[in-house]
Amino acid sequence: MKPNHHVEEAELAAYAAGTLREGLEVLVACHLTFCPACRDTVARLETAAAALWLEQDGPAMPVASTVSLEQLLAAAAQPLAPSAPKVPVAADERLPAPLRNRVGPYQGLHFRRYPLDVGHRPLPELGEGAFLLDLPPELALPGHVHEGVERALVLSGGFASDGQAYGPGDVSNETGEGVHEVLVDPGERCLCLFVNDGPILPEQGWLRPFARLLQ
Numbered sequence: 001m002k003p004n005h006h007v008e009e010a011e012l013a014a015y016a017a018g019t020l021r022e023g024l025e026v027l028v029a030c031h032l033t034f035c036p037a038c039r040d041t042v043a044r045l046e047t048a049a050a051a052l053w054l055e056q057d058g059p060a061m062p063v064a065s066t067v068s069l070e071q072l073l074a075a076a077a078q079p080l081a082p083s084a085p086k087v088p089v090a091a092d093e094r095l096p097a098p099l100r101n102r103v104g105p106y107q108g109l110h111f112r113r114y115p116l117d118v119g120h121r122p123l124p125e126l127g128e129g130a131f132l133l134d135l136p137p138e139l140a141l142p143g144h145v146h147e148g149v150e151r152a153l154v155l156s157g158g159f160a161s162d163g164q165a166y167g168p169g170d171v172s173n174e175t176g177e178g179v180h181e182v183l184v185d186p187g188e189r190c191l192c193l194f195v196n197d198g199p200i201l202p203e204q205g206w207l208r209p210f211a212r213l214l215q
Contacts, residue, residue: 016045034169148197157190
């Protein structure tokens with residue numbers, strides 16, 4: 001099944017230009033292992049970035065320093081040449097290759113276990129704000145808000161949030177607007193890769209010290 005919820009277009013463009021911080025770069029690369037539509041978009045962006053850089057006829061330097069996001073997105077809207085690269089990245093049963101290459105196989109990861117059978121594994125290898133959550137079936141997470149953007153990529157299982165269903169490969173982008181509620185799907189555990197710009201804050205104040213352990 002193809003993902004229904006995707007990486008933001010601006011982040012795909014930054015990925016193609018090589019300007020994302022490491023955690024976001026890995027999250028986008030993992031999404032691409034599930035999503036042929038976004039792989040096609042990135043191929044267009046990379047082709048457009050290379051063409052724009054060559055047109056400038058300047059000294060060799062990173063694409064990000066010479067091509068604006070607006071130029072890149074406009075150029076990427078043009079038809080894709082047949083020879084443009086379009087190669088998917090293989091994924092294993094739990095961790096897609098871009099993540100597994102940074103942190104090792106899933107079987108070798110140690111998760112700290114918290115009440116309600118929640119597993120948490122920080123990912124310092126990917127920088128600040130990156131971690132894995134392993135959630136049991138049918139778990140209802142308490143209502144919470146976000147400081148900054150929360151990005152959650154479903155690796156296995158699924159959950160429902162704000163009337164939307166998220167399964168493997170889907171990316172949930174949440175901001176600090178409104179209270180966010182999550183219900184894990186029945187039948188199997190849900191494993192998600194998070195890359196957040198700020199902390200998760202439960203609506204109930206007494207839960208906030210516990211939530212800070214999961215950042």
